[in-house]
Each structure stands twice: as C-alpha cells, then as structure tokens.
Amino acid sequence: MSKKMKKLLYRSFDSPLSVKERLLLENTLNSDGALRKERDRISELRRTAVEADFPAFTPDFTRKVMTRIMGLPDTIAASPELFYTSLAGGFRRLAWAGALAVAVMVTLHLLLADSLALENAWLLPDLSIQELLELTLF
Amino acid sequence: MPTPEEELTWLNAARKGDHSAFERIVNAHSRRIASTVKGMLGDTAEAEDVGQEVFITFYRFMDRFRGESSLGTFLTRIAINLSLNQIKRNRRFLGRFGSSPEQELEQRPARVESPETVLQKEKIRRAIRSLPAKFRSVIVLRLIQEYSTEETAAILKLPLGTVQSRLARAQQKLRSILVPGSGGKHE
Numbered sequence: 001m002s003k004k005m006k007k008l009l010y011r012s013f014d015s016p017l018s019v020k021e022r023l024l025l026e027n028t029l030n031s032d033g034a035l036r037k038e039r040d041r042i043s044e045l046r047r048t049a050v051e052a053d054f055p056a057f058t059p060d061f062t063r064k065v066m067t068r069i070m071g072l073p074d075t076i077a078a079s080p081e082l083f084y085t086s087l088a089g090g091f092r093r094l095a096w097a098g099a100l101a102v103a104v105m106v107t108l109h110l111l112l113a114d115s116l117a118l119e120n121a122w123l124l125p126d127l128s129i130q131e132l133l134e135l136t137l138f
Numbered sequence: 139m140p141t142p143e144e145e146l147t148w149l150n151a152a153r154k155g156d157h158s159a160f161e162r163i164v165n166a167h168s169r170r171i172a173s174t175v176k177g178m179l180g181d182t183a184e185a186e187d188v189g190q191e192v193f194i195t196f197y198r199f200m201d202r203f204r205g206e207s208s209l210g211t212f213l214t215r216i217a218i219n220l221s222l223n224q225i226k227r228n229r230r231f232l233g234r235f236g237s238s239p240e241q242e243l244e245q246r247p248a249r250v251e252s253p254e255t256v257l258q259k260e261k262i263r264r265a266i267r268s269l270p271a272k273f274r275s276v277i278v279l280r281l282i283q284e285y286s287t288e289e290t291a292a293i294l295k296l297p298l299g300t301v302q303s304r305l306a307r308a309q310q311k312l313r314s315i316l317v318p319g320s321g322g323k324h325e
Contacts, residue, residue: 010306014280014287015298045313049281052262054176057189061172062164065193066157072198 140166145209171217177278178221180267192217215293225271265315273308
C-alpha cells in the first residue's frame with residue numbers, strides 16, 4: 001500500500017475524485033488487500049464517529065440563555081461595542097466621501113488647466129520656492 | 139428543523155426586540171450547537187457555558203448576520219471559535235496550575251442505554267476529545283455535524299487542501315486511539 005494511494009483513499013471519502021483518480025483507486029483496491037482493509041477500517045471509523053452522539057444541553061438551557069439575554073442592556077444599540085462599531089462605520093463613510101470629493105476636485109482642476117502639473121491639480125500658484133519665500137517675507 | 143423562511147421571520151422579529159422569536163432560534167439550534175461544543179470540549183458544564191455564550195454572542199451581533207451562509211452554519215462558526223478560545227484558555231490554565239477545569243468537572247450521567255452502547259460512545263467521545271484541537275474541529279464538523287468538506291473549510295476559514303489533509307491525519311489518529319496498535323501515530 002503506497003502512501004500516495006492511501007492519501008487518495010482518504011481523500012475519496014471527503015471530496016469527489018477525477019475520473020482518472022477514481023479508476024486508479026478502484027484498480028488498486030482490486031489488487032491491494034491492505035488498501036481494502038484500510039478502506040474498511042476508515043468506513044467503520046466514520047460510521048462509529050457519527051454514533052458518538054454528543055448529548056444535548058440540559059433541559060433548562062434555553063431558559064438560562066434567555067435570562068442572560070434579558071440581563072443585557074435594554075437596547076442593543078446601548079452596547080458600547082456596537083456604539084464604537086457604528087462610530088467607526090460613520091468615520092469610514094466620511095473618509096470615503098472626503099476622498100471622493102478630493103478626487104473630483106483634482107480631476108476638475110486638471111481638466112480646466114493647460115497642463116498635467118501637480119500645481120494645477122491642487123490649484124497651487126505657479127511660483128518658485130524663492131518667490132514663495134519672498135512673498136511670505138512681505 | 140425550521141425552514142430558512144421561518145428562520146428569517148424569527149430573526150427579523152428578534153432584531154426588533156421580540157425575545158420569544160429569539161427563543162425559537164435557540165430551541166431550533168441548541169441541539170446542533172450542543173453537538174459542536176461538546177464534541178470540542180466534552181460533556182462538561184464548561185461546554186454548557188460556551189453553548190450559552192454562542193447564543194448570547196449571536197444576539198449581540200445578529201445585525202451583522204447577512205445571510206451569506208445558513209443560520210446554523212453561522213452559529214456553528216461562532217461555536218467553533220468560542221470552543222477553540224476555551225481550549226486555549228484551558229491550556230494556559232493547565233500550564234499554570236497543572237490540571238484543566240475541564241478535567242476537574244464531573245461528567246454528567248449518560249442517558250439510559252445498554253452498557254455496551256454507553257461504553258462504546260464514551261470511548262469514541264474520549265478519542266475525539268484527545269485529538270489536538272485543530273484535528274478535533276474538522277472531525278466534529280465533517281464527521282459528526284456532517285458538513286461537506288467545502289463547508290468545513292469555510293467555517294474554519296481554512297483552504298480546502300488543509301481541511302482534507304487534517305481530516306486524513308485526524309482519522310489516522312482516531313483509529314490509532316480506538317484500535318491500539320493499528321499503525322497510526324498519535325501526537
């Protein structure tokens with residue numbers, strides 16, 4: 001029983017195999033007794049696992065959950081976590097709106113300007129640093 | 139089991155503050171959640187607490203449920219995450235104090251069944267519980283809850299290939315625990 005075939009066998013229980021893989025597995029199962037035994041063991045194991053049958057919660061489980069829920073703040077919106085989440089959501093919307101407004105403004109400026117210079121995009125005065133410094137001095 | 143339409147009606151009513159509608163959701167899904175958390179944590183009082191936490195977490199964040207998956211799958215995802223958190227907490231506790239609260243809690247008596255059945259089921263549950271958490275979660279979801287491999291991958295947020303390889307290794311480990319000397323190595 002090769003490792004590759006064993007891997008294929010395990011995979012066959014949980015996901016569909018390609019036609020080629022299926023044929024290969026069937027042929028190997030016909031000729032390899034150890035692989036057949038492994039298949040039977042895995043089938044048995046899976047059947048047994050289903051039977052594990054984990055018990056339900058205690059009969060008063062729902063009542064306990066509902067009592068705890070009744071003890072929560074009156075309105076869901078009063079919960080601090082939800083308040084901060086909605087606040088973050090509000091800021092996100094504001095940020096998107098701002099970014100959109102800037103993009104529209106820059107595009108508009110560039111369309112109206114003669115060239116694609118950065119100064120035109122931000123409507124900056126076309127001055128050199130020297131000129132700018134002189135302007136601030138006065 | 140309720141239909142998706144019924145669930146949606148209950149959910150909308152619960153969102154508007156109708157507690158009885160939420161109670162119906164709890165009743166409809168508590169069996170599945172019990173199976174998930176008890177599969178992960180054992181039949182302990184701790185599992186019961188985590189089960190309650192699943193529904194309370196859902197109650198607090200039910201507005202975020204957009205219906206991309208079924209309600210059962212959504213709740214199962216919460217149950218798996220809370221169970222994994224609990225396992226981590228227990229591990230930390232074990233590191234500090236030497237024994238986990240899970241081990242110290244008394245097991246509840248089983249329902250009336252033949253002694254052989256009870257023993258066999260308990261043996262399987264113990265075997266599943268003794269698996270490392272990453273293998274336990276795939277076994278609980280795929281073999282016990284019978285989710286498809288794709289759904290299991292989506293719930294655990296893992297690539298499909300990882301789930302397939304974990305399933306294969308988990309089954310080998312389970313077999314080596316249930317049938318000692320069957321060849322698999324148990325970590």
